[in-house]
Amino acid sequence: MIKSLDPRITRANINVEDQIQPLQEMDQFQTYEVFHQKKRGQQHVHVGIVHAPNPDMALIYAKEQYARRGETANLWVVPSDQVFATDYLDQDIFTTTEEKHYRDPGTYKVMDRIKAYKERRKQENK
Amino acid sequence: MYGNAYIDPDKAPNSLVADEDPVKLAEFEARIAAGEKIEPQDWMPKEYRKQLIRMIEQHAHSEIIGALPEGTWITRAPGFRRKLALMAKVQDEVGHAQLLYSAAETLGKSREQMINDLITGKSKYSNIFNYPAETWADSAVIAWLVDAGAIINQTTNARGSYGPYVRALERICYEESFHLKYGHDNVVHLATGTKKQREMVQAALHRWWPPLMHFFGPADKISVHSEVLMKWKVKMASNDEMRQQFLDMYVPKIWDLELTLPDPELRKDEETGRWIYTEPDWEEFKRVINGDGPCNAERLAVRRMAEEKGRWVRRAILGEKAKYVKPFA
Numbered sequence: 001m002i003k004s005l006d007p008r009i010t011r012a013n014i015n016v017e018d019q020i021q022p023l024q025e026m027d028q029f030q031t032y033e034v035f036h037q038k039k040r041g042q043q044h045v046h047v048g049i050v051h052a053p054n055p056d057m058a059l060i061y062a063k064e065q066y067a068r069r070g071e072t073a074n075l076w077v078v079p080s081d082q083v084f085a086t087d088y089l090d091q092d093i094f095t096t097t098e099e100k101h102y103r104d105p106g107t108y109k110v111m112d113r114i115k116a117y118k119e120r121r122k123q124e125n126k
Numbered sequence: 127m128y129g130n131a132y133i134d135p136d137k138a139p140n141s142l143v144a145d146e147d148p149v150k151l152a153e154f155e156a157r158i159a160a161g162e163k164i165e166p167q168d169w170m171p172k173e174y175r176k177q178l179i180r181m182i183e184q185h186a187h188s189e190i191i192g193a194l195p196e197g198t199w200i201t202r203a204p205g206f207r208r209k210l211a212l213m214a215k216v217q218d219e220v221g222h223a224q225l226l227y228s229a230a231e232t233l234g235k236s237r238e239q240m241i242n243d244l245i246t247g248k249s250k251y252s253n254i255f256n257y258p259a260e261t262w263a264d265s266a267v268i269a270w271l272v273d274a275g276a277i278i279n280q281t282t283n284a285r286g287s288y289g290p291y292v293r294a295l296e297r298i299c300y301e302e303s304f305h306l307k308y309g310h311d312n313v314v315h316l317a318t319g320t321k322k323q324r325e326m327v328q329a330a331l332h333r334w335w336p337p338l339m340h341f342f343g344p345a346d347k348i349s350v351h352s353e354v355l356m357k358w359k360v361k362m363a364s365n366d367e368m369r370q371q372f373l374d375m376y377v378p379k380i381w382d383l384e385l386t387l388p389d390p391e392l393r394k395d396e397e398t399g400r401w402i403y404t405e406p407d408w409e410e411f412k413r414v415i416n417g418d419g420p421c422n423a424e425r426l427a428v429r430r431m432a433e434e435k436g437r438w439v440r441r442a443i444l445g446e447k448a449k450y451v452k453p454f455a
Contacts, residue, residue: 016427023238
């Protein structure tokens with residue numbers, strides 16, 4: 001009778017009862033944040049992380065993990081402990097940005113004023 | 127490839143939010159109700175964190191273990207093109223596990239802890255992978271229908287509230303659309319082929335139907351637990367809702383190929399629009415998920431072998447100054 005359909009069981013001949021020592025801390029390395037650029041000229045975009053022992057390996061894993069489909073022009077990896085971020089608790093520091101309408105081009109309506117001026121001049125010259 | 131997170135319906139819900147700060151809890155729930163995502167740095171209830179870790183971790187383990195029954199067919203795939211496609215699919219699944227482990231890590235459980243919980247049998251994974259893929263047709267049925275079920279589950283969960291999980295699922299669903307097409311192509315090839323090929327795919331379908339009916343988990347009992355998880359958008363649909371969606375999308379496609387399913391009761395009630403079926407054997411499901419299935423022992427043994435044989439390499443390349451910090455997103 002066939003013991004298993006898995007060649008790793010039948011050929012490597014491993015005993016299914018054997019236990020192993022548990023993984024220790026750092027067995028899976030530190031993490032790198034991955035940034036992906038689709039085409040030249042576009043921004044690099046954060047896409048996730050990889051676990052790797054050094055930047056060279058991190059780039060290899062980043063290619064396997066995040067450049068599996070579609071186009072890729074370039075990848076960056078950055079150690080996770082080298083990212084500095086704002087605090088979500090301070091998200092209100094950004095809330096007034098959208099209220100500053102004097103920075104929106106659409107709020108400057110010169111044509112209305114020019115039209116009104118011309119209308120007034122026409123009335124005066126009558 | 128993953129079914130639904132398995133929560134033992136007989137297990138009493140914990141105190142849930144009893145000792146949480148009511149102001150923070152209200153803010154948290156208001157954010158979710160407004161459709162905003164929760165990020166790893168945000169305050170969150172302990173139960174939210176716990177359930178998400180359990181769920182994302184189970185999902186990650188399922189991707190890793192799910193690659194094993196199909197992986198056994200790489201060496202025996204009929205033809206070079208199918209071998210390449212199957213290798214790509216299996217590699218995708220392992221990549222999905224990496225994405226999901228990363229998402230779970232942002233919640234504070236290290237990857238080493240998760241792998242330890244898998245190989246000691248403490249953590250669960252999708253029960254369907256405890257069954258063997260006996261023929262090439264089995265691998266075709268898995269790629270089509272197990273992935274179909276997984277896509278239903280994953281697109282549903284992709285509407286959830288936890289940012290890192292949602293981002294991982296979006297990438298996963300995008301890649302799995304190829305798996306579904308590839309699986310369907312393989313099944314159709316057999317179903318429209320010789321008499322022998324049709325028999326093979328028919329037999330595989332009968333073998334996989336009971337585990338497929340188990341795939342989304344037992345019918346939900348309405349509990350405080352699942353209500354809270356729905357409110358927090360951890361769980362997005364009930365097991366039965368997803369099973370109905372699966373039946374509605376795929377049974378007609380199976381029947382269209384003039385293949386049969388081993389359930390004489392299976393039909394759509396035209397009045398209610400719901401599918402009627404024989405309730406799957408939930409005792410078997412419980413028995414298998416708790417360790418007593420045809421392949422549980424060998425799946426974990428293969429996983430342990432991989433961990434152990436790679437260990438000296440990982441140790442050799444680990445830099446002295448390396449230190450772990452929780453990933454950002």
